[in-house]
Amino acid sequence: MASDHTRSAILAAAERLYADRGFGDVTMRDIVAEANVNLAAVNYHFGSKDELIAELFVTRSIATNRERLHELKAAEEQGGGRAPIEVILRALVGPTLRGCLGPENQRSTAARFMIRASIESVPPIRRIKNREIDHLRKFVGAMRRSLPDRSDVDIYWGLNFALAMAHHTIRESERLTKLSEGKCDLDDVEDVVARVVSVATMALTAGRTETKAPSRLAAR
Amino acid sequence: MASDHTRSAILAAAERLYADRGFGDVTMRDIVAEANVNLAAVNYHFGSKDELIAELFVTRSIATNRERLHELKAAEEQGGGRAPIEVILRALVGPTLRGCLGPENQRSTAARFMIRASIESVPPIRRIKNREIDHLRKFVGAMRRSLPDRSDVDIYWGLNFALAMAHHTIRESERLTKLSEGKCDLDDVEDVVARVVSVATMALTAGRTETKAPSRLAAR
DNA sequence: TTGCAATTCAAACACTTGTATGAAACTATC
DNA sequence: GATAGTTTCATACAAGTGTTTGAATTGCAA
Structure with missing residues (x-):
C-alpha cells in the first residue's frame, strides 16, 4: 500500500x-x-521489466475486452438474443478504432498500447495472448446466432477480415493518408468504422442473403 | 569480387x-x-548491421515489386489497357500470400522476410520504405482504369483493405487456425487468395455495379 | 520521540550488443 | 617463389542493457 x-x-x-x-x-x-x-x-x-509489461497488457486487455463485450451484450439483449451482424462487428472493431484514430488529442494511450502489443510480439505478452482466443470465441458465438445459415468457416474468415481491416488501417494510417494525399480522412473515425463494418458485413453475407447488398450507410 | x-x-x-x-x-x-x-x-x-538489413530489404523489395507489376502488366495488356479488378487485386496480394502461406516446405524465405519488414519497423528499413508508396500508386492507376466510375477515395480504401486482409491473414495465420480449430485451411493458398480478392472486389464494387455481387468462386 | 518497516536512491554489477583492431591465412600476379 | 592485395580470424573495446546492492530517507505506529 x-x-x-x-x-x-x-x-x-x-x-x-x-x-x-x-x-x-x-x-x-x-x-x-x-x-x-x-x-x-x-x-x-x-x-522485472517483463512483469511490468505483462501487468500493463493484462490490465488493458481486460478493459478492452470488457468494453467490447458490453457493446455486444447490449446489442444481443436488445435483439432478443440475436443482434444484427453489423452491430456485432461494430462492437468488435469500434472500440479499438475509436481509441487509436481520430484527432490527436483524443486518442487513448491504452488503445494505442494494445495495438503495439498486437504487432510487436514480445515474450511476456506472447505468453498471455492465448487467452484472447477465448474472448474472440464469444464473438464467433454471437455471429453464428446472427447468421445461422452461414458456415463456421465463413464466420471465422469474416471475423478475421474484420480484425484485419481495423488493425491494418490503424497501423498503416500514416501511409494511407500519404498515398491518398489526404483524401482518406482518418480523423473521421465513424466513417472508418462504417467502412470496415460494411465490408466485413458484405464478406459475411454475400452469396447467401442475395439482393440485400448492404450499403455502407446502412452500417452506421 | x-x-x-x-x-x-x-x-x-x-x-x-x-x-x-x-x-x-x-x-x-x-x-x-x-x-x-x-x-x-x-x-x-x-x-554495418543496418547496411546489411537495408541491402536485404532493397533487394527483396525490388524483386517482389517486379513480380507484382509483371502480373499486373500482363493483365492490362491482355485486356487492352483495362484489367478486371479481380485480376488486379490478385496481382497485388497473390505473390505475397503464395510466398508466405502453404505447406511449410514451399514457403519462400523472401516473402516471409518482407512481411517481417512490413511489421517490425526497424530504422534502416523505415528510411527506404517510402518508395513503396510509388509502387502502390501504379496499382491505384490500374484500379482507376478498371473502375472509372469509382471515386478515388473508394479506390484507396479498397486497396488498403486488400492489403490489410492479406497481411493480417499471414501474420495471424496461427491464431486463425487455432480459433477455427483447423477448419480454416491456410495451406490451401489459392482458396485464401480467392477469399481476399473476392471480399476486396466487393468492397470496391458494392453499391455501384449492383446485382452483380461477385461470388467467391468467380474470383478464382 | 523512538523504533521499524517501507521506500528511494546512487552506484555498481554482470551481461549482451555492434564494431574495431591487427595479425594470420589465402589468392593471384609478376 | 616472392610480393601485394584481399579476406579471414581471434580478440578486444566501448556503449548500452536489465538487475542487484546496501546505505539513506521517509512514513507511520507505539
Missing part, C-alpha cells in the same frame, strides 16, 4: 512510451526518466 | 533468421553462427 504514486507513475510512463515507440527501443532508463523516478523503482515495484 | 561465398552465406542466413524470429531478437552473432562465418565478416562485407 502506502504511496502507490511511484507505481502508477511508472505504469503511465511505460504505457505512453511503449505506445509511441514500441517495445524494442524503450529502455527502463527511458521509462524512469519519463516517470521522474529512480531506476531501481521498476524492479522494486514490479520485479 | 573474388569469393562472394561468405557474402551470400551471410545474406541467406540473415534473411532466414530475420524471417523466422524478427529483427528484435536476432544478433550478429546469431547470423554469423548460422552462416558458419567469422563475426567480423559482416562488418567487412556490409559495413
Whole structure:
C-alpha cells in the first residue's frame, strides 16, 4: 500500500512510451526518466521489466475486452438474443478504432498500447495472448446466432477480415493518408468504422442473403 | 569480387533468421553462427548491421515489386489497357500470400522476410520504405482504369483493405487456425487468395455495379 | 520521540550488443 | 617463389542493457 504514486507513475510512463515507440527501443532508463523516478523503482515495484509489461497488457486487455463485450451484450439483449451482424462487428472493431484514430488529442494511450502489443510480439505478452482466443470465441458465438445459415468457416474468415481491416488501417494510417494525399480522412473515425463494418458485413453475407447488398450507410 | 561465398552465406542466413524470429531478437552473432562465418565478416562485407538489413530489404523489395507489376502488366495488356479488378487485386496480394502461406516446405524465405519488414519497423528499413508508396500508386492507376466510375477515395480504401486482409491473414495465420480449430485451411493458398480478392472486389464494387455481387468462386 | 518497516536512491554489477583492431591465412600476379 | 592485395580470424573495446546492492530517507505506529 502506502504511496502507490511511484507505481502508477511508472505504469503511465511505460504505457505512453511503449505506445509511441514500441517495445524494442524503450529502455527502463527511458521509462524512469519519463516517470521522474529512480531506476531501481521498476524492479522494486514490479520485479522485472517483463512483469511490468505483462501487468500493463493484462490490465488493458481486460478493459478492452470488457468494453467490447458490453457493446455486444447490449446489442444481443436488445435483439432478443440475436443482434444484427453489423452491430456485432461494430462492437468488435469500434472500440479499438475509436481509441487509436481520430484527432490527436483524443486518442487513448491504452488503445494505442494494445495495438503495439498486437504487432510487436514480445515474450511476456506472447505468453498471455492465448487467452484472447477465448474472448474472440464469444464473438464467433454471437455471429453464428446472427447468421445461422452461414458456415463456421465463413464466420471465422469474416471475423478475421474484420480484425484485419481495423488493425491494418490503424497501423498503416500514416501511409494511407500519404498515398491518398489526404483524401482518406482518418480523423473521421465513424466513417472508418462504417467502412470496415460494411465490408466485413458484405464478406459475411454475400452469396447467401442475395439482393440485400448492404450499403455502407446502412452500417452506421 | 573474388569469393562472394561468405557474402551470400551471410545474406541467406540473415534473411532466414530475420524471417523466422524478427529483427528484435536476432544478433550478429546469431547470423554469423548460422552462416558458419567469422563475426567480423559482416562488418567487412556490409559495413554495418543496418547496411546489411537495408541491402536485404532493397533487394527483396525490388524483386517482389517486379513480380507484382509483371502480373499486373500482363493483365492490362491482355485486356487492352483495362484489367478486371479481380485480376488486379490478385496481382497485388497473390505473390505475397503464395510466398508466405502453404505447406511449410514451399514457403519462400523472401516473402516471409518482407512481411517481417512490413511489421517490425526497424530504422534502416523505415528510411527506404517510402518508395513503396510509388509502387502502390501504379496499382491505384490500374484500379482507376478498371473502375472509372469509382471515386478515388473508394479506390484507396479498397486497396488498403486488400492489403490489410492479406497481411493480417499471414501474420495471424496461427491464431486463425487455432480459433477455427483447423477448419480454416491456410495451406490451401489459392482458396485464401480467392477469399481476399473476392471480399476486396466487393468492397470496391458494392453499391455501384449492383446485382452483380461477385461470388467467391468467380474470383478464382 | 523512538523504533521499524517501507521506500528511494546512487552506484555498481554482470551481461549482451555492434564494431574495431591487427595479425594470420589465402589468392593471384609478376 | 616472392610480393601485394584481399579476406579471414581471434580478440578486444566501448556503449548500452536489465538487475542487484546496501546505505539513506521517509512514513507511520507505539
